[in-house]
Amino acid sequence: MTGPAWGLRGVTVRYGRATALDDVTLLTPPGAVVALVGGDGAGKTTALRTLAGALRPASGTVAAPALPEIGFMPTTSGVWRELTVDENVSFVAAAYGVRGAELRDRRDALLAQAGLDGVGDRLAGHLSGGMRQKLAFCLAMLHRPRLLVLDEPSTGVDPVSRVDLWRMISQAAAQGAAVAMATTYLDEAERASSVLVLDAGRVLLSGAPADVVAQAPGAVFRTDRPTVRERAWRRGREYREWSPDAASDLGTRLTVDLEDAVISASLAKEAAGG
Amino acid sequence: MRAMILKEFRELRRDRRTLAMLVVLPVVLLVIFGYAANFTIDTITTRVVGPQSDTVAAALPELFDVTGTDPDATTQDAQDLVQDDVADVVIDTSTTPPTAFVDGSSLFVAQTADAALGRAGDQVSVEILYNPDLETSWVMVPALVGLILTFIGTIITSIGLVRERQAGTLEQLAVMPLRPSDVIIGKIAPYFILASVDMLLVTLLGVWIFGIPFNGSPWLFALGGAIFLFVVLGIGVLISTVSQTQGQAIQTAILILMPQILLSGFIFPLQAMAPAIRWIGYCLPLTYFVKISQGVMLRGSDLAALWLPFTVLTGMALVVFTAAVLRFRRDLAPAAGREMPAEAEVRA
Numbered sequence: 001m002t003g004p005a006w007g008l009r010g011v012t013v014r015y016g017r018a019t020a021l022d023d024v025t026l027l028t029p030p031g032a033v034v035a036l037v038g039g040d041g042a043g044k045t046t047a048l049r050t051l052a053g054a055l056r057p058a059s060g061t062v063a064a065p066a067l068p069e070i071g072f073m074p075t076t077s078g079v080w081r082e083l084t085v086d087e088n089v090s091f092v093a094a095a096y097g098v099r100g101a102e103l104r105d106r107r108d109a110l111l112a113q114a115g116l117d118g119v120g121d122r123l124a125g126h127l128s129g130g131m132r133q134k135l136a137f138c139l140a141m142l143h144r145p146r147l148l149v150l151d152e153p154s155t156g157v158d159p160v161s162r163v164d165l166w167r168m169i170s171q172a173a174a175q176g177a178a179v180a181m182a183t184t185y186l187d188e189a190e191r192a193s194s195v196l197v198l199d200a201g202r203v204l205l206s207g208a209p210a211d212v213v214a215q216a217p218g219a220v221f222r223t224d225r226p227t228v229r230e231r232a233w234r235r236g237r238e239y240r241e242w243s244p245d246a247a248s249d250l251g252t253r254l255t256v257d258l259e260d261a262v263i264s265a266s267l268a269k270e271a272a273g274g
Numbered sequence: 275m276r277a278m279i280l281k282e283f284r285e286l287r288r289d290r291r292t293l294a295m296l297v298v299l300p301v302v303l304l305v306i307f308g309y310a311a312n313f314t315i316d317t318i319t320t321r322v323v324g325p326q327s328d329t330v331a332a333a334l335p336e337l338f339d340v341t342g343t344d345p346d347a348t349t350q351d352a353q354d355l356v357q358d359d360v361a362d363v364v365i366d367t368s369t370t371p372p373t374a375f376v377d378g379s380s381l382f383v384a385q386t387a388d389a390a391l392g393r394a395g396d397q398v399s400v401e402i403l404y405n406p407d408l409e410t411s412w413v414m415v416p417a418l419v420g421l422i423l424t425f426i427g428t429i430i431t432s433i434g435l436v437r438e439r440q441a442g443t444l445e446q447l448a449v450m451p452l453r454p455s456d457v458i459i460g461k462i463a464p465y466f467i468l469a470s471v472d473m474l475l476v477t478l479l480g481v482w483i484f485g486i487p488f489n490g491s492p493w494l495f496a497l498g499g500a501i502f503l504f505v506v507l508g509i510g511v512l513i514s515t516v517s518q519t520q521g522q523a524i525q526t527a528i529l530i531l532m533p534q535i536l537l538s539g540f541i542f543p544l545q546a547m548a549p550a551i552r553w554i555g556y557c558l559p560l561t562y563f564v565k566i567s568q569g570v571m572l573r574g575s576d577l578a579a580l581w582l583p584f585t586v587l588t589g590m591a592l593v594v595f596t597a598a599v600l601r602f603r604r605d606l607a608p609a610a611g612r613e614m615p616a617e618a619e620v621r622a
Contacts, residue, residue, distance in 0.1 A: 052449045068451040076442025095450045 004063060005029040006051070006147045006178050011060030013046050013201075020046040022201045023060070027194075028147065028178040033169060035189035036182040037262060038198035044182035045075060045151055047198065051180055052149040064147055068096060071145030071177075075152050077136040081125030085116055085135055088124055089142065096143035110138040113168055130161030137168055141177075148172055150181035154188060166191065186259040197262050204265045209258055216261035217268040218244040223251035231267055235259070242267045291525040299529070306536050309548040310555075315386040317545065321355050323347035324367030331365075337390050338363060349373070356403055358579040359569060362545075363387045365398070374398050378405025379572040381413040382543040404489070404572040412487075415480035416567035417540040419473055420502065420560050424534055426469040427506025428513060432523040435461060435514035435602075444605065454603045462507055469507075473499050477571075489574030498566035498580075501587050505559040508594035515601040534560040559594075562587045 007027040013020045021043045028034045028051075036044045049055045051064055052072040064070060072078070079088050089111075093103045111117045114134035119127065124135060133153055140148060150169070154162045166188060173179050173193075181192075189195050195212045197205040205212045223239050226232030227250060232241040241250050242264045256264065286292060320338040322331040327343035334340060341361060344351070352366040356375045362383045366373045374391050378384045384402055391400045405412045438444040438461070447457050477495070480486045488495075509530060517523040536542065537551065538560035544552050555561050562583035569575035569583075577584065 049445070054445060054448050066451075067449060070449060072446065072449045074442045074445045076445075078442050078446035080443055081441055082437075092450070095452055 006063050006065065007034075007180070008047060008051060008057075009061045009063065011047075011050060011057045011062065013043075013050055013055055014058045020201050021050065021057070024196075024198070024201070024203055025206075026051070026180065026196050028180045029193075030146065030176050030178045031173055032193035033173045033179040033181065033191075035192035035195045036180065036198060037184070037186060037189045037195060038204070039266070041200070042198040043201040044198055046201075047196075048149050048151045048180060048182055049074075051147070065145075068143065069146040071140035071143065071148045073136045073140040073148075073150045073153055075155070077132050079124040079132055079136050079139065082123065084121050084123055085111070085127070086120040088135060088139060092139045092142055098143050106142055106144075110141060113164075113171075114138050115164060128158075130157040130164075133157050134161060134165060134168070137165060141168070141172055144175075145177060148177045148179045148181075150179065152182050152184060155184055162188070186257075186262060190258045195258065197265060199266055199269060204269060205261065213256055213258055213261045216256050216264045218242055218264055219246040219248065220254045220256050220260045220264060221248070221250035221252060222254055226250075230270075233263055244268060244271060291522055291529075294529060295525055299532070302532070306533070306551065309551045310537055310542050310546075312542060312546040313382050315383050315543060315546050318363055318383055318387050318390075319361045319545075320363045320365065321352075321361040322365045322367065323352045323355070324365075324369075324372070326367035326372065327365075330367050330372055334365075335390060337386070353403065357573045357575060359565070359573070359575065363391075369399070371396060372398050374400050376400060376402045377573070378402040378408055379413060379568045380543065380545075381405070381408060381410060383545055384408055404487075404574075409484070411480075411484040412572060413568065414540075415476070415484055415486050416571045417538075417560075417564045418480070419476050419499070419567055420538075420563040421535065421540060422472055422476055423469050423499065423503055423563070424506050424531060424560055426465060426472060427503060428510045428530060429524060429527040430468075431462065431465045431507055431510030432513035432517065432527055433520050434465065435511060436517050436520050436523040439514070439517075439605075440519055448606045454606045457606060458511075458599055458602055462511065465507060465510070466503055469503055470499070486571065488571050490570035491576070494577060494580075495567065495570045498563060498570065498584065498587070501584070501591050502559060502563040502566075504591035504595045505587060508591065508596075508598040509559075511598035511602055512594065515598070515605055534558050537561070539564055559587060559590050562590075 005027045009025050011024050012022055024043065024047060026034065026047055036047060038044055046055065050057055050062060052070055053064060053067060080091065083091065089107050093099060098106060114137065116131060116135055124132060127135060137153055140150065154165050157165065169179055169181065183189055190209045192209065194208050195206065196203060197212065205215050207215065221241050221243065223241050226239050226241045228241065232239050240254065240260065243250055254260065317339040318337055320334065320340045321342050322340055323344045324347065325345055327345050331340045331343050349366050349368060352364040352375050355361055355364045356377045362377045362380050364375045366375065376384045376387045385408055388400055388402065391398050402408065481488055513523055513526045517526055533554065537555040538558050539555060540560065544555050547555065565583040566580055569580050
């Protein structure tokens, strides 16, 4: 898994007067999966589109392979709904110059892996959401890209399809691809090599999942009755509450996981007036 | 219910295109139908030729706007003036009684001229050229070809392009190793081919079913059609660049299509419109294609006679199509200015 780490270095992206990304660094080494997490409008899609070459940053540098070596899956899955599964594959293969036996082998392997091998003649618009996302992943992977950019590949996908998708993403990384993916599921992010937590276009936390958890500010408590509603959230049937003061007596202090860490960092930023 | 009504008004307030259709379109239609929906011809462009030209010109009723006389011109010259669309009526005084050659391809003008000259009795012989029976279909079908091309070029093309944006696949195309020109040509070529097939089909059906003559060069007709297609496809692409949804594209296309139908001389004669409205008509591409198609099909006009509509249409094609391509290229947002690591640069 050698080679340059693709990514963004000190990148700022503006849409008119609004700053969508502010001095963001995202490194994606070959063979690794980097997960971008953050709330709505955090800048995940902007970061990935910049990495894929669809956006030009106002400042900073983008290190990315040439377009033929990038695989991109946009939020909207990016499949052509009026084309069949096979026609989608053929079109993308033609655009990337994959043809002949290589195309047949690659198509058969990917579609089988995605459980789409029996639906080649079905319109992509008639596939279920999960199947369409898996098809989009197959299209992004068809030409064996060195950098795979996936924008929320598992959003709206059923749990079984999510497992399939994650398996395919892991295999792509195992085969040497650098994978940058946005996700709203923190259990998925926990399985990534590293995590970048974005908030309002800025990096809140970054590093390996364990490091991100270790960086969580303050403390998290399990409680039946939150004292400050704005700092509490539900996990299953119970409440959790964050406090900047580890010595607080709000309930049972917990060992935080990634989800707690991300929420804590966000609340700490708010508490600091950010 | 109050909340529902309030919500609907709020949505409408932010949907500027629907608002435009609700507010602007009725006003536009009122103005157009008030000033343009007029079949009454007040002036007919007229030339008088032959030895008695000055005398006859002086004796003509006010309806006939004599733009020139030529005592030396022959009967053939008189017919050429009609064919070249220099005048709608050319009176040849070298015959007894004088012969009025009337351009039958300008239907309402010809009907008015025929009626006015008929009142002169035996003093003038009327010969209607290019549409002797003043058949409406002979004038409408060549213009209809233009309308069909406009429909495909603006509505169908813009829908096709917006579908790509709406489905998020335009973003996908932008990061695929395709040149912007590949994407643009690849998207537009099918519509160009389909519109060309439609043009051929409608023309052949018009000739076959309605017995419309095709007196001119098919190649000149095809050239005019191709140039016009570039204009309307360009408009379609431009509409797609300012529309986020297919509904928006259709609304915008309708706003652009309506004036073309009403003000291009296709239904209401340009000569009967108020000057300000007529000038709007002169800014519309369909006006010039109608002149080309009627000129080539009915009058058998050549390029020399149709230089003006060809020149204007070519200018429009260059401006509109270039603007469309530039705007579409911007949507594809090439990743210029990206810094690549040395290894990637070598591979690229």
